[in-house]
Amino acid sequence: xxxxxxxxxxxxxxxxxxxxxxxxxxxxxxxxxxxxxxxxxxxxxxxxxxxxxxxxxxxxxxxxxxxxxxxxxxxxxxxxxxxxxxxxxxxxxxxxxxxxxxxxxxxxxxxxxxxxxxxxxxxxxxxxxxxxxxxxxxxxxxxxxxxxxxxxxxxxxxxxxxxxxxxxxxxxxxxxxxxxxxxxxxxxxxxxxxxxxxxx
Numbered sequence: 001x002x003x004x005x006x007x008x009x010x011x012x013x014x015x016x017x018x019x020x021x022x023x024x025x026x027x028x029x030x031x032x033x034x035x036x037x038x039x040x041x042x043x044x045x046x047x048x049x050x051x052x053x054x055x056x057x058x059x060x061x062x063x064x065x066x067x068x069x070x071x072x073x074x075x076x077x078x079x080x081x082x083x084x085x086x087x088x089x090x091x092x093x094x095x096x097x098x099x100x101x102x103x104x105x106x107x108x109x110x111x112x113x114x115x116x117x118x119x120x121x122x123x124x125x126x127x128x129x130x131x132x133x134x135x136x137x138x139x140x141x142x143x144x145x146x147x148x149x150x151x152x153x154x155x156x157x158x159x160x161x162x163x164x165x166x167x168x169x170x171x172x173x174x175x176x177x178x179x180x181x182x183x184x185x186x187x188x189x190x191x192x193x194x195x196x197x198x199x200x
Contacts, residue, residue, distance in 0.1 A: 017054055019044050021065040024058070025107040029175055033058070033121045059126040066130055069111040074137040076101055081141045087149045092187050094142070095166060099183035102170050109174055112167050115139075139163070165190055 004012070023044035027035045037058055041051045055061035080094040102109035115134045119127045142162060146155035166186075173181045 013054075016046075016050070017064070018068075020046070020051055020054055020061065021068060021107060022105075024061050024065055025105075025110055028062075028110055029106055029177075033062075037061075059123055062122060063126045063128060063130075065107050066111050066114065069105065069107040070130065070133055070137065072101060072105060073098070073108050073111060074133075077138055077141045081145045083148070087145055088191065090145050091142075091162070092191055094145075095162070095187035095190065096183045098166060099170055099181060099186055102174065103179045103181055103183070106174055109167070109170055112138075112163065113171065116164065116167060162190070 020040060023046075024035075024040045027039045027043050031039065035058065037051050037055070038048050040058070040061070041048045044051065051061075055064070076097045077094065080097050081090050085093075098108075102112075111134070114121060115131070115138075119130055139159065142159040143155050146158050150158065169186055169190075170181060173179070
């Protein structure tokens with residue numbers, strides 16, 4: 001049997017790290033930050049030492065998990081919120097896409113939840129650039145989309161309501177191990193409330 005190539009080893013490494021991050025997200029939804037690395041290993045079906053080979057502690061693991069989640073969410077925001085379509089259409093595409101992404105990749109939901117709490121569950125040295133990137137790549141684009149049809153203060157307020165409502169609603173599903181949320185229906189109801197508020 002010939003030895004693995006450098007590329008094969010790198011592919012195995014990336015697959016293993018993704019497996020560990022996915023397991024950490026599931027464990028977090030069950031236990032919050034009180035989880036142990038052994039919980040992640042059990043969830044991933046890996047040996048304790050294997051998890052420690054990739055991550056020396058849960059804070060390093062969570063930083064990597066959140067950075068990966070930020071990349072996924074940033075791609076969605078750039079794709080759905082870019083100018084060109086009417087604001088309601090962009091907001092609906094973003095909200096539906098975000099809810100679906102949270103159901104598929106709970107680590108992205110955890111990113112939004114932790115951001116809403118100013119990443120206080122992580123030690124300052126583990127937070128790094130997460131708040132700045134969240135603001136620039138995920139929060140700012142929602143405000144910018146709303147600015148197209150509202151004043152600055154309303155755009156800021158409504159971005160908070162939208163993100164907070166989506167996070168709270170999805171949490172009721174995800175924290176109870178349910179992934180079958182109806183993204184279209186949730187987004188339509190939430191955004192209909194916004195349109196009704198503008199009319200009245």
